[in-house]
Ligand SMILES: Nc1nc2c(ncn2[C@@H]2O[C@H](COP(=O)(O)OP(=O)(O)OP(=O)(O)O)[C@@H](O)[C@H]2O)c(=O)[nH]1
């Protein structure tokens with residue numbers, strides 16, 4: 001950490017501003033060498049005041065490379081806790097590269113990936129949970145993942161772990177009292193107190209494990225598989241949930257063969273949805289392979305949308321062949337427009353409601369029309385309700401999902 005590192009901190013490509021970051025003992029010196037406050041001449045600012053924005057020019061000998069803003073931050077009040085200089089230049093691949101090269105020619109070394117954050121950690125400005133959160137903030141794919149990472153970055157997890165540690169130290173002291181002063185120990189019920197602390201610690205650990213699972217959901221997306229017999233409208237439903245025409249829809253059974261996958265953000269929660277081939281008995285080799293893949297996706301899914309249509313008749317055996325019983329599943333009855341008109345009146349020539357095995361009776365059930373976009377909003381809410389833990393009580397009917405997740409993650413803060 002004795003050397004000075006530099007890198008382009010913003011993504012490559014053209015844009016409004018690009019930032020070059022320099023960190024280390026020579027940062028101020030290097031900045032003073034390459035920066036001038038006037039177009040002509042090398043009027044270096046002398047001492048660079050911390051946390052001030054300087055307007056000026058980056059020069060390579062007599063050549064002006066770019067008009068920039070320069071922000072010196074003396075350590076430890078900086079991202080790395082070292083002396084840091086940020087140069088805001090115009091964002092273009094060539095201009096940023098040239099400035100970086102000049103900085104490197106003055107003695108800085110090109111930083112390695114994550115090295116600025118690593119230095120912040122090594123200088124104990126942030127702990128590992130916060131360092132990890134920095135990467136999560138950068139890579140966040142949804143508003144809720146970002147909120148979670150931001151809370152972690154602000155030290156929410158660090159604080160919780162410290163609380164846990166303090167409780168365990170307290171427990172240890174109780175044990176030592178019992179060993180060293182057995183006579184005094186009889187006055188207080190140390191066993192009961194110790195058990196109480198241990199129970200609380202265990203509960204907190206279980207909470208951490210669940211939080212980790214939730215965080216993975218938020219980072220990688222909750223996996224939903226849409227499955228059912230051929231032609232029940234799986235691809236139509238997929239397209240509705242994605243709000244784009246991703247899967248091919250035709251009136252012909254057996255249209256979808258390869259699983260089709262796409263990501264979607266619902267109420268700030270990321271999902272990865274897979275549309276699968278209709279499951280049925282067939283001799284067609286391509287369909288057989290498609291059905292095998294459908295089953296793989298079903299067993300990997302966090303939630304299955306099991307689609308049926310009015311008129312579907314399904315035996316217990318067919319149902320159990322489709323997917324493992326313990327899967328979190330929503331029974332979705334599609335094509336309800338064939339049963340009810342848009343005002344909710346029963347149609348005179350409606351098909352019979354699906355005949356399903358007893359095992360389906362306990363599944364949460366939703367009625368939709370993928371074709372006419374009916375019941376889809378309610379289905380989305382149901383999906384989120386089932387996936388984002390039981391934290392959402394029946395009372396929070398408005399499903400303010402973001403706040404619910406956030407409050408949940410910030411226990412103890
Ligand atoms: N009336 C009505 N028809 C629908 C609805 N949803 C889908 N369909 C029609 O049902 C047919 C099959 O739809 P798909 O979405 O391709 O069904 P699938 O389950 O993906 O079919 P496979 O991929 O062949 O297994 C198409 O003609 C759709 O227009 C609906 O809600 N109501």
Ligand SMILES: [Mg+2]
Pocket residue numbers: 234235236247248249255256275276
């Ligand atoms: Mg399909």
